[in-house]
Structure formats: structure tokens, C-alpha cells
Amino acid sequence: MDFILHDKETIAEMLTSIGVNSLEELFQDIPADLLLKKLNLPHGLSEPDLLRRLEELSHKNKIYSSSFLGAGCYYHYIPSLVDFVISLSGFYTAYTPYQAEASQGYLQAIYEYQTAITRLTQMDVTNASMYDGSTALAEAAIMATVATQKKKLILLEGIHPEYVEVVKTYCWGQDIHFEIVMEDTLISKLDESVAAVLFQSPNFFGDIENVTELVQIIRDKAPKCLVVQVMTDPTCLGVLKPPGKFDIDIFVAEGQSFGISPSFGGPGLGIFASKQKYLRKMPGRLIGKTNEIDGEREGFILTLQTREQHIRREKATSNICTNQALCALASLIYLVSLGKTGLQEIALQNFQKSHYVKQKLATIPGYQILNKKPTYNEFLVKCPNVNELIEQCKQENLLPPLIISKYFPDMKDIVLVCVTESNSREDIEKFIHAAQKASNKNIGGN
Amino acid sequence: MDFILHDKETIAEMLTSIGVNSLEELFQDIPADLLLKKLNLPHGLSEPDLLRRLEELSHKNKIYSSSFLGAGCYYHYIPSLVDFVISLSGFYTAYTPYQAEASQGYLQAIYEYQTAITRLTQMDVTNASMYDGSTALAEAAIMATVATQKKKLILLEGIHPEYVEVVKTYCWGQDIHFEIVMEDTLISKLDESVAAVLFQSPNFFGDIENVTELVQIIRDKAPKCLVVQVMTDPTCLGVLKPPGKFDIDIFVAEGQSFGISPSFGGPGLGIFASKQKYLRKMPGRLIGKTNEIDGEREGFILTLQTREQHIRREKATSNICTNQALCALASLIYLVSLGKTGLQEIALQNFQKSHYVKQKLATIPGYQILNKKPTYNEFLVKCPNVNELIEQCKQENLLPPLIISKYFPDMKDIVLVCVTESNSREDIEKFIHAAQKASNKNIGGN
Amino acid sequence: MTSNLTLIFNKGTKRSQHNFIPEMDIDKVDLLKIIPSSFQREDLPLPDIPEVKIVRHYTELSRKNYGIDSGIYPLGSCTMKYNPKINEVITRLPAFFQIHPLQEENQGALELIHQLSELLIEITGMDGFTFQPAAGAHGELTGILIMKKYFENKNLKKNKILIPDSAHGTNPSSAKMAGFSIIEVRSNDAGEIPLDHIEFAMQQGDVAGIMLTNPNTLGIFDRQIKDITNIIHKYGGLCYYDGANLNPMLGICRPGDMGFDIIHLNFHKTFSTPHGGGGPGSGPVGVIKELVPYLPGPHIIATEQEFVCREKTNNSIGRIKCFWGNFGVIVRAYAYILALGAEGLKRVGQMAVLNANYLRVLLKEKYHLPYDRICQHEFVLSDRGIPNEVTTEDIAKRILDYGLYAPTIYFPLIVKGALMIEPTETESKASLDNFVNVMNKIYNEAKTAPELLKNAPHNTPVKRLDAVLAARNPILHD
């Protein structure tokens, strides 16, 4: 199939208007030897054939009835309003709102997104979105080095390992040095030369840091050092004290939990917020409220574009252009659909349900919860028989937890379990049951 | 959950404005003994719980990878544009377009539907839709008796048995008599007293009637008798000569094949068309083109409403009010998406593919094709072992054909097979294979 | 005059459109071997239209159409309420959307229908339901045919039926289709039904019963409803309840308790399934125990193991529609009831009535309110006292200019120049206040600038259209 509109007669007519004799003549600037003979690709497919093909392909992936896997991508219920709104063609078939007056709908929506995020995080300002949590963290790292004019970063152990890799790639690009340190050695590593300390909380292993303490330590030892927090599942902010209340300088998060489907890990949403004083150092688009030049009404417009690449080119705060607008819209709809009541309750259920599973697992012989700090919806469990647990989960049609040795080869027999509000009591009982069976097998000597 | 907007404060404020003290007071006209204590129903469910519940319930129905069942409800590919358009909230959240000036979008769409149907059928006029094929046929029957002032109908054998039942119910309501006759006895039954002959082609058993001959016979014997044709899968009109070319008086069809999901048999679409001279006897809404009263522009409006119940009350041509507007819109989008090329090709594929299956089955021992006339996408097959065929189909994940004895207990060991463009070669081979296995089993003495 | 309209048929090209045709994967045979040429059509006057043009055409049309997602839709008697988005998801679940009505493995669908029946029995106070009817009027026909059959079985010749003058047009029309002749009951000054008329009519012996809606189309709950149904029953008659106005009664009062024997519901009104611009609807019919055998078949029965389908009984009026009714609509209604539950449904009734009365008291300040009393779901204004001979139609058209939809007009017939207003429970106070505001502005305009109303609308895609011309010279297709 195709989406071409001209019939032969129309093409002929248009060629005449242009003053050429053939379509080939339109490509006269291309040297003959560069002209392609023929693309060696299959014939096109019609819609029914295409759909059948893709359905069959998709069936090679497995969908589970419930998931105990998180690790940076989470299953939360997505209100029907989210897909309804992002499917309105005025939204998803638009471009970046360069012509403000014909794009007030989207501009207002993103301004509302910025409002929702600043309220949620209690940070001063937030941009219109970054690609995802990992790149947002990398951009935060770079921003910190620009703001402080220093080239050294400290990453606290516990950041999502893939985020660390991304930060590493970006930092290498700009000759920024970084070191990953354990919490207890942090003080010893801090000095004047450090641009920022980056930490994740709740961290990759599930631990919720004592942010007050952490910030205090940093401020005491290195007053000019920025503190950057990252979060992979910000639904916890329904209950947890927000970064703005901890004097965090830059806060970033992966927004996928806010109404975006897992979709094999992308698209997600990079949430990026900072203190007011760093505004002009911030990467990414910003929507501002303004007035009509000759009128009384208010409206919205892309603003502070002089930070951006299309004006400042190599002096821009970042190279980002296309961002994740539709995902930001999705997350806005998620947040306003749930509202205060909903987000609080969701966070509460995540706390309660994962706590429940933690306690249940702890009573099964062979299992040991490794977290010493409070946790949100993820925690580390030492298992009597990891492979058997995975197997049992699959038999129950449950997406098994992460075997943590995938990222940390030294951490043997440990899984990272994720429990959210989307796991029903029944799902949870199945999981406990699977864990029990895996324990029995092991004791039985299997 | 609920869709209530007022908080307590607002309710109190509004009660004050009204001048009552409580919500209860608003129901002061209801005698106390009629006031309900409490609905004995479960608590409401939130969206996630509701969706989970309904998903689980739906899973108790089986979806097959391919279908060989038709009998009034057909699997044809539905272009993506159909759901896109009917999901535009300006369409599906609207009411009947009483205020024409604020409803030009829908009015134009239904006017386009009327245009598409008259072009397709070559009938003079068509209404804006009836409930479905069966009720459209019943209304056609009644209309014929009104137009002719006669109270007797002849139904030719071969009309969908459920349609016959519906016609029977409606006719009984109005003391109209009808008889079902075999084609060969038709002539002998025809006389002055007959209001109309109703026939289906392609009929329930798959036969395509020789309509020219049939109409000739009726016109010769009973010149004032109306000829009413019904069709359950009008995709055949991509190839078949349309009713308008056969001098049919009233044509009705089930429009489900035109872009409407099977959905357990409803909603469908009653297509209703007739000769110009019966226009004012027609049931159902009509959209007409007109002009602005004080302007130059054209627009669309509900017209000839004096036939309708809200004006004429008991003297109306029908009691129909809400019809199947959104389904008519779906079928319009189906027809314009496929276009001339598409509809012709779809009809062609139905002819070819069912012909292929017919020929293949005929070569398997024990199977016999019973149709003597040409067929479209359905045909009757005598089987060596019906139950085994059904079983084998299920094992191949194919929705088995209809066991015709469901409707005609005397017709033993016969199935009505339906093959459409949606059956791929692979599906078809599976079906043939299933038939073969059923035949072998039988010969093997199972 | 060049037309301002471009129909989709004018957007075709000479290029064939293949996007939606699967590739033919079977060897073709000559079509003439399958079907003679005399059976084949010569031409098919449909255009081939590129996908892009179709999408843009209908996107534009949809924006030229008001819907409940645009704002208040105060059409009285139509209960235009918000349609929950989740229901559109649920009805499209593949194992509902793709299943065939004649397939065997259908337990989910049968269970759903059976459960819904149980829920409705509780909500309405009836004893059994059929889901075949495709809309309200279709339900009426079904219900009235049940009446007919009932008396036929009893060998009683009762071919007349009482219908109040405030009734919707479908009531007399449906009764007529079932072979009844109609006796119109004149409402009294309170908008209610005079008991003596009914008593008198029933005494004649040939009246099958009564068909009415309560609250009626004036929005008034007939305080003597129990007396009415008692009288009908006393003479062996049956009472039919037009459920189009059930919304304000949800969780408050049940037709069964009022004494009705047969009722229909409009899922597309009370139970929030989208009207779809005029359907598809669903008009299930409920009856008291004695009449259950008269329902159209087949019936769904729950056994210990499964849900089974019983063919219709001998008393059944027979089928009223092919297959199972508008299942896709039924699914939405089921989801809606499960979502709201007992408390939610009662809230619907309460808030619908609160909203209607709020509008009533605010609007009656300027507009004439012929029946000035507490209303239920709706109330009816009249054009009496509107200055400068401005008509009800003028007001309606002017409302469109303010970006809102107009009330039902010129119905019920018993109020001259009626404006029938039903806000439903899904309007906020802000939305109601805005409506009042607009109505008040219009009243002032009627005083000071009547031409503005007489030529209205001005801000719509077309100005006021000529209905007379349309009917005199019907152009019904291109």
C-alpha cells in the first residue's frame, strides 16, 4: 500500500507546470552512478496482510498475567483517559509548536505538564521533557559541570546500571570524569573539585535513602557541589517527600510509570527539574505564559529558546530538539486523572503490597530480604534457588523478577522483586506459592 | 467509580438556590412507600478492577485464528480508518442531528452514506439506516402491505431463518399473513392478493438466484405485487448486478460486512432502499440537501420528517427513532476506503476462494456440494461425519462452519461453509486438512 | 451558485486504491466459470480515494459536529450524558468484539447477558429481561406485542391502549405497529394523568392497558402512579413503562414497585452508552414473572455448570431481531452498572434531579415555566412572554451561536413552543451556570435585538437551513 495521492494524469500535469518531461528529470542533480537501480526489498503489503504479519510476529513475545519485574520499567494501571487524549489527532499528528497561535492547545497542555511536575516535585522549574530517565541524568550531569565549571562527578552506588552506562558515554564525550562510590566512602571522596553528586532514591536495589542526611553531608563537605537526584518510578512521590523539600539542585526521573506503556522499554519520558537559579543552564524546551502583543489575552509560547541549538548552535545548553512531548502529555493526563487522592493511594498501595510480599517471603525457608533501609515497591531477595523461582513464576504465568547478576555478576542468587498496585492479591499469592515451591524443590535436593 | 462532578459544598449551594433543604426533598412527589431503601447491588468498581473483571469474562469466549462460519455474520477485514473515524468524539458522542446547523458534520456523513448505498445498489433512494437486516426486512414487508393495501406476503424458501422469525413476529403484530414457498411452487401461489414476494439472494444456503427470471415470473403473474430482495452479505455487490438493475422494489440488507465487527451479532446495520415512488412510505430517517434560508450556501438537514413518529405518531410509517447511525458511518468509511477497486477485488476474492474450497472438498471422499446454482462465499456441504469435522476444525483453531440442522432439523449431516477474503491460503489448507481427517476417521470406522 | 460543500465522492482519483485488499493467495479461475456474465454488474460508481483524503475529510466533518465531549447537550428526554472512555475499550476487547453470534464457545457472552439481566432485575424491580431490542422504540414494540400475545392467549379482545398526550411519538407508533388503536389521555393541569379518565376507559372492556413514562416528558413524577397502575390492574389490564426517563429514578424508585408489568430501558440514555449520532442503541425489555414466558427467545439459563440457551417458549412473541441484540452496546451498559454499583447509581438519580431543578429555578426567572413545581430529570419552558415574537426555534438556533447545543424543542406537544431541558448528572455547576448565562443573554437579546435571534445561527458552519425546501424537493443523495 502507499499514501500517494496523484494519479498518472495529475503527475503529468504537474511535470508540465514544473517544466520537466519526466520524474527522472527531477533528479538531474544526482550523478548517474549514484542513482539506485532498484531497492532490493520485498513488495509492499496491504493493511490486512501487514496486520496479520505483525500480529504473528508479536506473538513471539510473551505476555504474562502479572509482573514482578521492575528495574526501571513498571507496570501501573493506565487510565483510559490517557490513550483517549494522546490519540486525539490534534495532538499526535502535530509538530513542535513553533507557530504558537495555531498550537495553543498543545502549548497549554505542556505548560500544564510543567505545572504538574513542579507541583509534584516542588522544584522551581521543569522543562518540557527529555528522552528518558537515563539521558535526563546524563544531561543533568553535564549541566552540573557547566554550572560549576568543574569536570568531576561522583555517582553514588545504587543508580540504575544502564543509567550509569549512559552517563559514562555522555561524560566521555565531554572529558568529564566520574567515580562510583559507596555511601560510606562518600565523605572521603568529596572535595572542592566535585561538580555534583548524583544519586538515585529509591535506588536500583530498592533502598530509599535518607536524603536529608545525604544532602547535609554533601553541603558540609563541598558547599558548591550540586546534588542531583534520579528516580526510576516517581509514583512514590504520592507519599514520599519531594526533592524540592530536600534542597536538591537538579531532579530527574523516568516518567514511564506515569501512564506510559512498557512497550519494551520505550518510549518513556525524561522528567527534568531544577532550581530557579540554573534555569538558563537547563537543557530542553520550555513553554512560557505570555500576552498578546496587541491584546489583552494570555497565551503560551516556546520560550528561552536562546539556550537551544537552533539559535545557539554549538553554544546551546544541549543538542536536544525533538523530545518526548506526547509522553509528557500522557503523563500529565495520568497525573490529573489520578489526582491527589489517586496518586497518594497508588503510592500507598505500592508500599503496602511490596511490604506484604517482603514479609511473606521472609517466612519461607531459604529467602532473605537484603534491604536494610526502607523500600518502596522494589527490594532485593536472596533465594534458595533462583532458576527454580524463575521457572515456577513462568509456570504461574508471572513475569519473574530480575536476576540481579545480569548487571552485577558478583551478586549471586539474588533477585530484585517489584510489586505494584497492579498485582492483585491473587497474583501475589501465586508468586508466594511459586517461591514456596522453589524453596521446597531446593530442600528436596533438586 | 462515578462520573459525578459536584462536591458536598456545591451540592449544598445548589440545594439552597433551589430552595430545598436536602436531596431527599427533590423526590417529594414520590410516595414514601415507593422510595427504595437500597439497591441490592455490589459496590462499584474502579476502572482497573472493572477492566480486569471484564477481560476475565471475555476470556470465557473463544477467539479462533480463522473462521468458516457465516450464516448472517461475516468476517471481512476492517480498514483501520473505520475505527479511527467512528472514534472521533464529534461523531460517537453526538445525538441524532436535530439541530442541523451544529451537526453538519454528521449530516453530511450520512448524506454520503445514502449516496454510497444508492450508488452501490442502484436503487433510487435509501434511508439513514435501520436496526439490522432482519428488522429491515420486516419493515419492508410492512411497507409493502401499506403501499399495496394488501395483507398477504410470500417468502421464498432460502431467507435467513432468524429473519423469517422476525418477519413473522412483525406480521403477526399487524395481522399480515405470510407463507413460505419453494421456488418451484411460487407461480402457483401468486395472485392479486399478494402484497409482495420477499426473497434472499445470495440466499441462506448460498445460492445466487436468477433474479431476472424471478422478477419476470412475479411481474407476469401479479403485476402489482412488490418484489423485495434481502441480502446478508452485500460485499457481493462488488461483482454482482445490483438490485436497482433488476427492477427490485425494495432492497434491504445486513450491512455488518461493511466494516462492522461481528461483536456476537450486534450492532449491525439495516440497509434499506427502494424505488422513488415509495419514498413517502419509507420507514426511517432521511437526510436531505437544502439551502440556507437567507444565504447562498448549501447544507444538510433531517427531512421528510412528517413520515416519522415524532410528528405523525400512530400514523407514522414506522416507530423507528434511534437507528444505527454510527454503524452507517462505519459502513460509509468501509466503502470509501475500499473504493471501487477494493470492493470489486474483495468480491472477486470471496468468489474465488470459496470456489477453491468447494472444489477441494468435492474431491475428498464423502463430501458433496449441494448447491446447484452459483454461489458467492457460502455453500452447503454434505459431510461424512459432521461432528468430527467440527472437532477437527476446533483442533486447528478454526471456527467451524454452521451445522445447518440447528435451523433445519431435517437436513442432517450438512454444514454451511463460509469462505471470505479473510481466510488465507494457510487457513484454507488447514480447513481442507480438517475435512480430510474427518473423512478418514469416518472411513476408518470411527 | 458554486457549492460550499465537497462530498467525499469528489475526492477520488484515477489511481486504484489497494491499501485494504489482502493479496490473493489462491490460484484464480475465470470468474465466468463461477458466475454468468448476466449476473455481473457493469460498473460500480464508487470512487477510489487516497487514505489521506479520507482521514482529513472526516476529521474535518467531526469537528463540524457537536458532541457530549464538547459540552452540555441539554436535549430533554434524550439523557445525553458523558460516555465513559473505558467502555469503548471494554467493548473492543477481542473476545467480545470478534466473536460470532453462532459460535459454540460463548460462555463469556452468555454469562454477561445473564448477569446483566440479574442486575437490571434489581434495578427495575422486574423479573426477567430480553436484550434483543435494538433501541427504545424497538423495545416498546416488543413490550406491546407481549401485551397483545397475553390477551390473545387469554382469548380476550383488547385492541385499544391508553397513552397520555405527553407521550413520546414512539409510544403511539409502536402500539399501532402491534395492532392497537390508541386512546389519548389528556393530562391535567398538574401535568398528571386524571384517574377518572382511566377508570372510565378501562370500564369499556376493550382496553389492554396503558403505556406511560414516569417521570413523564414534563419531568413530573405522577404522584398517583400507584393508583393508576392499580386501576389498570383492577380491570385486568397491563401497564407498560417507557424507560426513556428512568435516569432520575436510579436507586430512588423502581418501575416494578410502581406497578408496571412491562418496561423497556434505553441503554443509550440511562446507561450511558454513546448515542453515536443516532444509534446504535439498545432497548432491553423487562417483564414481571407472569410475562417472562412471553419474551422473545432464546433465553439464557444458568445451570450448575454453564450458561445454556433455551429456545423460546410457546407463549413467546417470537424473535424481534436476529441473534442477541446489540451486544456491543450491552457490554457497555454492563460495564457502566458494574462501575457505578449501588451507591453510584443512586448518585446518578440524585444528581440528575439536582441539576435539573437548579436550572429550572434559575431559568424560570426569565422564561415561562408552565408546570412550576419540583421536577425530576427535566423540565419544560414555553415561549410565552418572549418579546418581539421571537420563537422557540429562534432561541434554539441562537443557543448554537454560543457554542452550546439546544434543548429539545416543540415537544412535548402539550406545551406550546416547548423548550425541554435535561442537563443530566454529568454537568458541572460551572457548565449549568454558563447555560443559564447564555439563556439570559438570549432573553435580553430577544428584547433589544430580536433580529439577532430571528436570523440565528450566525457562528455555525452554515446559517439557518431551509427545512421546507428540503421536504418539497427532496435531494437525498448525490
Add this chain to the structure above:
Amino acid sequence: MTSNLTLIFNKGTKRSQHNFIPEMDIDKVDLLKIIPSSFQREDLPLPDIPEVKIVRHYTELSRKNYGIDSGIYPLGSCTMKYNPKINEVITRLPAFFQIHPLQEENQGALELIHQLSELLIEITGMDGFTFQPAAGAHGELTGILIMKKYFENKNLKKNKILIPDSAHGTNPSSAKMAGFSIIEVRSNDAGEIPLDHIEFAMQQGDVAGIMLTNPNTLGIFDRQIKDITNIIHKYGGLCYYDGANLNPMLGICRPGDMGFDIIHLNFHKTFSTPHGGGGPGSGPVGVIKELVPYLPGPHIIATEQEFVCREKTNNSIGRIKCFWGNFGVIVRAYAYILALGAEGLKRVGQMAVLNANYLRVLLKEKYHLPYDRICQHEFVLSDRGIPNEVTTEDIAKRILDYGLYAPTIYFPLIVKGALMIEPTETESKASLDNFVNVMNKIYNEAKTAPELLKNAPHNTPVKRLDAVLAARNPILHD
């Protein structure tokens, strides 16, 4: 001044919103047992908003926004083409939409990525792809980092890069993020790159290569492209192709054949995935064989039995994004390529160029066309000769009044007052003619009624907005 705006935050009520919260089915424990109170927030300043209000609010906002379904979107360099509706269905297939990036049973997803890689290799003439980059600029960064690593590995200090003055802002910006400093190449009068400049630059020894797009942002195909890449290669440099303008080259000419070593694609431009109002996009990067080991990992390899995931090689630049890239966008691009096939893709290239040239010849009658020659996907007009000091911005704003969207303005920087127009292949002749018509009308208005333009737009929800005020006093949230 009372505001004309109502934000969603002003639509809350004091009633809690429970529609989207599953019922808690586990016994609760005191939250303080899980988490100390000092960790808990005090208040959450989000409103509780009823569902109906949310739906209406965003329905209204969507109607205040122009999209490709509304009509032509001639933003040069952005390739705003029709987004097939079927792709929205396909990307939402549950076994794509619901799968976790870390789940094991993911063969369908891996196969899709692998197949798409094969398809793109044929389309572009490269040898390997990564799908991690989330947009074009992200792809640029990835590509330039590959360059950096390549020279690092060779122990060569090449920290400069050539970028033409016509380049998109992301090019220099991305290069900078990879630690390069930029040497701007001044285009010649034909809009092409002067070979001698390049040769000279490369001779200096510290230049890593060049970054360019061809056809360039003027819509001009650089006829000496092969010479350019040859010169770069002669000095051991690498050539980077900004694929944002690949659309007109589909099936016509391949970056690989032009001599490029690294390219990125913009799925949201060339491959028809929706721009979504500014993302999500997808910017896969392709490289020649020698550079395949430098791609971010992990890589997907097809073995006989299955698709497996190999961790990144030692040469790899490392991860550039978490997980697999914007998979949902990738699925759409894959579907688009399968749908079009070889012939369809070539047709895209041809029709895109046909449409651009058609507009070019018709518009140059009134507007100044600085580079007057056959163009490819787009062409650039300037404001020279527009009467009465009407500016490019004025013209753009006036276009909005006619219900269309404006071209890209003031870019590329090398054309003063640029109007950069790219119609794409999914506009009909009627749509193009309409655009010309509007542009001609505007030209005449500039002559006869310039105020109409200077105060434009007039028919939009707001009049021209004050960008200076916005930047001077940034109000970024409520």
C-alpha cells in the same frame, strides 16, 4: 485583567477522585512501620478532577491545535507527512505494547529490530544499525561519538569537524557534546560546498571529518557529493550524514553510495511515525562495516535457532539510552517500510520531489527564490521584495489565518528571512494549489493591506503573542 485561560488545575473539586485506583485487597499495615514520617510529604498540591472535565478540557485543547490530519504542514526540514492509522493499531498490539524490556521471552521484539536493521541496510547502503537513539539529535551525538572513538582508537588527535553553514543547529551542537570544535564551511552561490575549503581544512590534520545533509537544508542535492566524501576519506576522515532529509532519496540514491560512513535517520520524519507535537521520535544510527563494532550495545544477532543479544564490544562507545530505544516508534517505522515495499518507497521519494518542485515553480512567480534550480524535498524562499516591509514572520502568521500551518521560518540562516517549504508526498495537488492560492493572496495583501499581515494572525484562538515578554519574565508554570 481576568484571564482567558482555564488551566486543568482550576477544574478540581473537593471530592476525591477514585476512578483509577484499584481496590486495596491486601491487609494494610501502618505506613509508619514502613517509612518514617520524616520521609513522607506533607501535601500534594494536585487537584482531584472529575473525569468528564478532563475529557472536555483536552478535547477542546486538541481542537485548538493544528495537526497533519488538519491539512498541509509545510515545515521545511521536518517532513510532516501523513501518519498511517494502522501503525497506531500495530504499535498497540498487546504483545508489543505490554512487554518488558528485560523479559526473556522477547523473540518477536528482537526479530523485529533485527529485520528492520536489514531493511535499513538495503535502503541506506550502510552495514549495521543501532536503535538506541531517541531522536535525530540523539542519533547525531551517537554518530559523532563513534567518530571520536574511532580516532581515539587509532590514537589520532582529531578534535575538529566540518559543518556547512546551512546545517541544522543540532549538528554543531551534537558535535560539541562529543567534544569537537566546529569549523563552519561557507556554502557557495549554488548552495553547495566548495571542495577547496574542505581540502584545505582536511590538510590541517586535526579534522575528524564532515557532518552534512544531502539534499541540504536548501533542498539542493550537492552534485559533488562523491568528491566531497572522497576528499574527506583521502585524509583519513569520516563522513557523517544527517538523515533528516532522506525522504526524497528513498529508492533514488543511498547515503552509503554517496560515500557516507555514519548516518542517522529520523523515523518521525522519513518513516512517517507521528511527531507527536515534538516526540517521541527515534533516530537510529547506521554505519559502514568498519564502524559496526563502535555502535552502542547490546547487538542483536540471528543464530540458526533464535535471535540473541550480544553485549557491547570493546570498541563500542557504550550505551546512549536505557534499554532498546523508542521501541514503540520503531514498530511503526518497521510497519511503514513493510507496507510500502520497494516500489512504495521509491514513490515516496519521487512524489516528495514532484510536490516540492510544483510548489517551487508556482510560488517563485511572486516570491523571491534565492536558489533557483530544481530542488529535492524542499526549497527556500526569502522575504526580499515583499512590499511594505512585511516580514517573513508576518507572512507566516497570516498563513495561519487561512487555516493552514506556516513553513519553517528564518532557517536556514544563510537565507535572509527564509521561508523553508517542504510539502512532502502526502499532499494532493488540490492541497498544493490551495497553498499557492493562499500565498498569492497574502502577497497581494502585503501590497494593498500590509496591516492585515503585520497584525496577523486574526482568526486563531489568540492573536500574535509576545515572545520577548515571555523570555524577559519567564512564567513557566502555575
